[in-house]
Amino acid sequence: MEIYRAHVLCCSGTDCTASGSTQIFERFEQLIKEKGLEKEVKVISTGCFGLCKDGPIVVVYPDGTCYSHVKPEDVDEIVSEHLAKGRPVQRLIRNKETEQEAAGKTLEDNEFYRHQKRIALRNCGIIDPENIDEYLAMDGYKALEKALTKMTREEVIDEVLRSGLRGRGGGGFPTGLKWKFTYNSQADQKYVACNADEGDPGAFMDRSVLEGDPHSVLEAMAIAGYAIGASEGYIYVRAEYPIAVKRLEIAIAQAHDYGLLGKNIFGTGFDFDIKIRLGAGAFVCGEETALMRSIEGKRGEPIPRPPFPAVKGLFAKPTMLNNVETYANVAQIILKGADWFSAMGTERSKGTKVFALGGKINNTGLVEVPMGTPLRTIVYDIGGGIPNGKKFKAVQTGGPSGGCLPTELLDTPVDYDNLVEAGSMMGSGGMIIMDEDNCMVDIARFFLEFTVDESCGKCTPCRVGTRRMLEILNRIVEGKGTMEDLDKLEELAAGIKSTALCGLGQSAPNPVLSTLKYFRNEYVAHIVDHVCPAHHCRALLQYIIETSKCRGCTACMKVCPAGAIEGEVRKPHYIDPSKCIKCGACMETCVFKAIQRK
Amino acid sequence: MPDTNEKFELLNQAIEELKDQPGALMPVMQRAQNIFGCVSLDVQKLIAEKLGVTLSEVYGVATFYSQFKLKPAGKYTISVCLGTACYVKGSQKVLDRLSEELNIPVGDTTDDGLFTLQATRCLGACGLAPVMTVNDEVYGGLTPDDIPGILEKYRELEM
Numbered sequence: 111m112e113i114y115r116a117h118v119l120c121c122s123g124t125d126c127t128a129s130g131s132t133q134i135f136e137r138f139e140q141l142i143k144e145k146g147l148e149k150e151v152k153v154i155s156t157g158c159f160g161l162c163k164d165g166p167i168v169v170v171y172p173d174g175t176c177y178s179h180v181k182p183e184d185v186d187e188i189v190s191e192h193l194a195k196g197r198p199v200q201r202l203i204r205n206k207e208t209e210q211e212a213a214g215k216t217l218e219d220n221e222f223y224r225h226q227k228r229i230a231l232r233n234c235g236i237i238d239p240e241n242i243d244e245y246l247a248m249d250g251y252k253a254l255e256k257a258l259t260k261m262t263r264e265e266v267i268d269e270v271l272r273s274g275l276r277g278r279g280g281g282g283f284p285t286g287l288k289w290k291f292t293y294n295s296q297a298d299q300k301y302v303a304c305n306a307d308e309g310d311p312g313a314f315m316d317r318s319v320l321e322g323d324p325h326s327v328l329e330a331m332a333i334a335g336y337a338i339g340a341s342e343g344y345i346y347v348r349a350e351y352p353i354a355v356k357r358l359e360i361a362i363a364q365a366h367d368y369g370l371l372g373k374n375i376f377g378t379g380f381d382f383d384i385k386i387r388l389g390a391g392a393f394v395c396g397e398e399t400a401l402m403r404s405i406e407g408k409r410g411e412p413i414p415r416p417p418f419p420a421v422k423g424l425f426a427k428p429t430m431l432n433n434v435e436t437y438a439n440v441a442q443i444i445l446k447g448a449d450w451f452s453a454m455g456t457e458r459s460k461g462t463k464v465f466a467l468g469g470k471i472n473n474t475g476l477v478e479v480p481m482g483t484p485l486r487t488i489v490y491d492i493g494g495g496i497p498n499g500k501k502f503k504a505v506q507t508g509g510p511s512g513g514c515l516p517t518e519l520l521d522t523p524v525d526y527d528n529l530v531e532a533g534s535m536m537g538s539g540g541m542i543i544m545d546e547d548n549c550m551v552d553i554a555r556f557f558l559e560f561t562v563d564e565s566c567g568k569c570t571p572c573r574v575g576t577r578r579m580l581e582i583l584n585r586i587v588e589g590k591g592t593m594e595d596l597d598k599l600e601e602l603a604a605g606i607k608s609t610a611l612c613g614l615g616q617s618a619p620n621p622v623l624s625t626l627k628y629f630r631n632e633y634v635a636h637i638v639d640h641v642c643p644a645h646h647c648r649a650l651l652q653y654i655i656e657t658s659k660c661r662g663c664t665a666c667m668k669v670c671p672a673g674a675i676e677g678e679v680r681k682p683h684y685i686d687p688s689k690c691i692k693c694g695a696c697m698e699t700c701v702f703k704a705i706q707r708k
Numbered sequence: 709m710p711d712t713n714e715k716f717e718l719l720n721q722a723i724e725e726l727k728d729q730p731g732a733l734m735p736v737m738q739r740a741q742n743i744f745g746c747v748s749l750d751v752q753k754l755i756a757e758k759l760g761v762t763l764s765e766v767y768g769v770a771t772f773y774s775q776f777k778l779k780p781a782g783k784y785t786i787s788v789c790l791g792t793a794c795y796v797k798g799s800q801k802v803l804d805r806l807s808e809e810l811n812i813p814v815g816d817t818t819d820d821g822l823f824t825l826q827a828t829r830c831l832g833a834c835g836l837a838p839v840m841t842v843n844d845e846v847y848g849g850l851t852p853d854d855i856p857g858i859l860e861k862y863r864e865l866e867m
Contacts, residue, residue: 349738349775385729387731387734387735388734388735388738389773390734390737390738390773390774390775390776391773391774391775392772392773392774404734405731406730406731407731407732407733407734407735407769408731408733408765408769409768409769409772410772410773411772425730425731566772669835671793671794671796671797671834671835671837672793672796672797691792691793691796691834693792693793693834693835693837694834695793695834695835698835699835
């Protein structure tokens with residue numbers, strides 16, 4: 111193997127690619143060749159580092175200097191200064207508060223990484239995902255070898271069971287139990303399946319694992335196949351993730367070439383193969399029974415359980431479905447043991463969890479922390495707090511199935527059970543931060559609109575019930591709600607939760623219930639006072655010109671699309687509320703700040 | 709660009725390649741959509757016949773998943789804002805004129821495949837009302853009489 115004195119890692123995740131990382135990679139290759147450094151410096155295109163807001167990201171090893179917002183024209187300087195002369199380019203170093211401090215800013219020093227523990231993301235941003243040799247160099251496929259040659263099927267299942275690993279896709283069902291149930295089913299054919307239909311708005315951890323470390327999923331699926339007695343696996347991945355699909359295809363082909371998939375793996379007589387199936391844009395296909403119908407080429411509608419997929423799943427055979435992040439933990443558990451894994455986390459939630467931080471937060475991106483890390487650490491220490499000096503209002507976890515948690519719960523240690531107890535859920539790990547400008551009634555309405563759009567229509571509680579809830583919420587944000595509407599919302603929510611067919615429907619009322627619980631005063635303000643406390647809901651806004659500040663410049667009058675502003679030149683103007691459509695154009699135009707929104 | 713016969717030939721090849729795998733319907737339809745830009749009724753009939761499933765099953769899948777289109781979208785998608793600000797400034801009249809000039813109802817595509825006409829919710833450009841977009845290009849302060857000139861611009865691009 112070639113030895114290089116320096117490695118340049120260019121992120122090629124979706125966000126960095128969108129901001130031009132491909133040209134950066136190409137420029138590095140070109141310049142390094144021109145300067146005759148190709149025997150000394152290796153340029154690698156890697157998966158996501160998690161610092162998506164600051165992309166494109168470039169990291170230089172062995173020193174670990176982390177460059178952010180790199181442009182193709184910056185590459186010349188990095189090559190001539192850092193790579194040729196060993197002097198890092200200070201102006202491009204992330205988080206440089208002062209020149210002094212910047213000198214020591216490597217990836218590991220970053221506040222963003224200090225509280226993190228990367229297991230599922232262990233190779234993301236470190237290896238080239240399109241080169242199996244780099245995965246092998248990181249102990250890749252060693253766990254598969256260990257399982258196949260040194261462990262019985264029962265021992266593999268026992269290891270996963272004892273590790274305490276729970277499903278990372280949302281429900282949190284113990285993974286080892288799923289494996290055991292499918293192992294216990296008798297059939298001529300069984301299947302292993304991977305849920306890569308990451309549909310929650312704001313969640314992208316599965317995409318990053320597939321883009322940054324696809325072999326970790328393939329290896330875990332093969333281990334699962336051995337354990338439960340399956341020779342075939344399916345990965346169901348969203349068609350919206352083209353880079354992930356491409357890297358999976360490359361990884362599967364390379365694993366075949368190396369004999370790590372296919373017939374007689376490691377000479378043990380174990381056969382295992384993996385196929386990719388693309389989704390076609392249906393959120394409900396993230397539900398396990400719907401996903402299996404979709405792989406069968408049918409409409410992705412859920413079916414009642416039991417029978418559970420472990421007994422009768424894909425093509426009516428016993429099927430074991432886990433999500434991408436769950437699989438990404440498996441090889442490490444087999445290699446390092448259940449005790450190593452279960453030493454991390456809380457009593458009933460072991461290991462780590464990846465979160466996609468988004469919304470009103472400084473460091474949007476991907477973070478992986480031990481279970482039990484307080485929300486406050488994630489929001490303030492890792493996420494860097496709320497931008498523009500605004501006040502934190504809530505954190506939304508679990509996507510359309512989850513809920514909004516207020517400031518009082520910021521010290522909650524994040525694990526499956528604490529989140530459920532607080533009225534939210536882990537979900538797939540989206541974490542959206544909201545500040546004082548977000549209206550919680552409108553947020554609930556937004557998520558319900560999503561559920562109504564994505565309901566498959568099979569069962570009445572979800573198809574009709576969520577629509578009725580949405581209508582009530584629409585009335586409230588327009589200032590036409592009544593206090594009885596709140597009781598109706600709670601009654602409908604209870605009915606839908608207990609009678610909907612699948613998890614999508616059963617959890618759909620959660621955003622409404624949690625906001626009713628923690629932000630009831632905002633609902634009441636809309637209904638009783640006809641006021642939106644966050645000044646967000648258009649129907650309840652009022653634009654007023656402060657006569658003492660208005661100079662009568664007529665700028666607002668000219669820009670008003672509705673002709674609602676009256677007044678004479680150099681005399682205070684007036685907004686006619688009956689004509690005002692509350693577009694805010696006047697407020698943006700006024701240079702004297704004379705227009706107020708109430 | 710392959711002509712229609714060549715496209716059907718490509719589809720036949722795709723069906724031959726995929727038909728023996730379990731659950732072939734969706735992969736076949738995805739290939740069909742890549743070839744034709746949509747899965748029209750003719751295409752659905754062919755798929756149903758070759759895979760030995762009913763047309764209703766194919767249609768059921770085509771209408772369940774949002775990525776399957778029954779008609780191809782035009783090269784230029786015209787979206788007229790019907791948000792409140794645009795509406796009070798007369799965007800409905802702009803939309804009506806577009807419908808008249810293109811000779812299609814809202815939501816439809818012209819026969820030459822050039823234009824798709826649709827109405828959208830507020831685009832947030834209220835100061836420019838009434839507003840429409842043609843693909844990513846924004847047009848503001850519109851009157852119905854502006855429409856023929858704008859359409860002509862895109863037609864000339866195709867000459």
